[in-house]
Amino acid sequence: MTDLILHHYPSSPFSEKIRAVLGYKKLAWKSVTIPAIMPKPDVLALTGGYRKTPILQVGADIYCDSALICDVLEHVHAEPTLYPPHLKGVSRIFAQWADTSLFWAAMGYNLQPKGAAQVFAKAPPEAAKAFSEDRKAMSANMIRLRPGDATSSYRSYLRRIAHMAEEHDFLFGTDPCVADFAAYHALWYTRVQVPVMADILNATPAVGEWMDRIAAIGHGIHDKLNSADAVTVAKNAEPMPPGQNLLVDSAFQDDHGIPLGSAVTVTAETFGPEPTAGVLIAATRTHYTLQREDARTGVVHVHFPRVGYVLRKAEAA
Known part of the structure; x- marks a missing residue:
């Protein structure tokens, strides 16, 4: 599998959540230190608008929000589990x-x-x-x-x-x-x-x-990666097709009357009002995936959880 690249900064609390999860699962990862405040040109090249911390990059797939990142890491390495059956x-x-x-x-x-x-x-x-x-x-x-x-x-x-x-x-x-x-x-x-x-x-x-x-769990094994180099990683990779990425569900669930292939935006419900625009290529029971293109990254897929995020047609944004 392509390297797990965590974009974070040391004092970010949600980043500490994910660093600890990476340690619990004993995963190796690349550490990209990003600015705590705007401007964040390399982050926005990858996400298209979302600028909260952290984000997880796997090749040309960008996973936003720590709750979704936990789901991704569970899929990458199921044991020890974050979600015991009971x-x-x-x-x-x-x-x-x-x-x-x-x-x-x-x-x-x-x-x-x-x-x-x-x-x-x-x-x-x-x-x-x-x-x-x-x-x-x-x-x-x-x-x-x-x-x-x-x-x-x-x-x-x-x-x-x-x-x-x-x-x-x-x-x-x-x-x-x-x-x-x-x-x-x-x-x-x-x-x-x-x-x-x-x-x-x-x-x-x-x-x-x-x-x-x-x-005491620690943060797992990690080494540093330059932010610009992470952008190059995305440029040189192809995003994983919907249903074959690191999110296990793939069936289309339409709660908005917005068909796949539509131009849309996804925005956080509260904190972080910056929208991400793209083409809706997946809307499952747990997540949305937008396809977007940037001159620096090429085509990327940006993933959001459903819970806590608002999906709109682009013209109604």
Whole structure:
């Protein structure tokens, strides 16, 4: 199989989620470090608009959103599984909650002035301003929690996670599943990226012990790849045909009255409003695939999960 190429940056929490999954599955991967804020010319050459982090590249196939990337890695290497049969439903539902409600409460707490000051302590003042403006643009359609409300929610969520971690080594049993990795990354940001804010974890020692077990998994075997070289990889590859790529379902499911072959856009429901335009070549029960072409990459297939994304005909965008 073509190399797994992860486009990420070190302090990205959703990237930490995927790095830990790669470690759990003991997969080798190529590490492409991308900017935390715009401009991201190499990323946009690959995705056509989507600019959230991380993305996973396999040749000329581009997989967007950490939830979809987890599905891809499960298909690449089924054992150890992220989705144990007896937890297949609850683990996904928990992960979706963790990637949304838990994440935004945690980040609303983490990036209060004291936390933000630590993040940008070694950066020039304009860096903090640029980051703030970038994230403001990405969250234009969102209602964000105020720091006090975020703190209250985060404390409650930590207690609930502690109740689970007190019962087992991992949240649902003796082995981790997708729920563990989804819950871990926002808490990792508190502990590792803004340790000045990490006192909130002290009231739930079982959470810290569980986090230690996740951290001990590591990130797998990886080496560095230049961003421009990753674009060249796409240029020199052919995207996998629908039904033969790293997403296991292939049957067309039409919930929009949009036939395959239509010009469409796919946009995140909330955070990250930038649309990706292309030709719809797959719409299955779990994902969309757009075919698009860029002068630098040639023809690529860009994949999105259905959940959390909006499909529209291009003329109605």
